Amino acid sequence: MGTTEPPTFLKLVGVHERLSELFLLHQEALLAGDLALAKARLAEYELDLSAHMRAEEEILMPIYERAGEVPRGPAELFTGEHRKMLRFLRRFRDRLAELARSGRPPATREVIALLDEEAPFKGLVEHHDLRERLILYPTLDRVTSEEERVELLRRCGA
Numbered sequence: 001m002g003t004t005e006p007p008t009f010l011k012l013v014g015v016h017e018r019l020s021e022l023f024l025l026h027q028e029a030l031l032a033g034d035l036a037l038a039k040a041r042l043a044e045y046e047l048d049l050s051a052h053m054r055a056e057e058e059i060l061m062p063i064y065e066r067a068g069e070v071p072r073g074p075a076e077l078f079t080g081e082h083r084k085m086l087r088f089l090r091r092f093r094d095r096l097a098e099l100a101r102s103g104r105p106p107a108t109r110e111v112i113a114l115l116d117e118e119a120p121f122k123g124l125v126e127h128h129d130l131r132e133r134l135i136l137y138p139t140l141d142r143v144t145s146e147e148e149r150v151e152l153l154r155r156c157g158a
């Protein structure tokens with residue numbers, strides 16, 4: 001606080017943390033059987049996650065290319081995982097809609113079934129975020145100047 005820290009793309013880890021918190025809020029609403037709230041929080045999560053992914057793909061990936069071939073970090077790996085996450089989210093949205101269609105509160109086992117489906121998604125996100133923190137963001141730090149980082153982070157909404 002107060003001191004000027006050198007700009008780093010690791011600042012985006014804060015975005016990941018906010019997103020994880022939002023997903024957890026969705027799961028809490030689901031566990032409480034509040035389908036409308038679970039749906040609203042999932043929609044908010046999807047919107048924010050999509051914005052973050054778009055910033056990574058449209059603003060950061062072209063810069064990442066400067067690094068050439070990065071071991072364990074080809075660009076397609078990150079973007080492929082983004083597609084996979086969005087597919088998961090579409091399925092959760094459909095499941096929630098199915099549960100809401102019955103018009104009655106969800107049975108506990110229906111809630112458990114959806115939470116079970118969401119578990120591998122959380123694993124994927126955790127793995128993806130870790131790889132960005134260990135490979136993508138440090139590499140971006142390496143191939144950019146300080147002024148550039150400030151500007152790029154601003155455009156990424158960090």
Ligand SMILES: [Fe+2]
Nearest residue numbers: 053056078132
């Ligand atoms: Fe990402």
Ligand SMILES: [Fe+2]
Nearest residue numbers: 016052056132
């Ligand atoms: Fe990210």
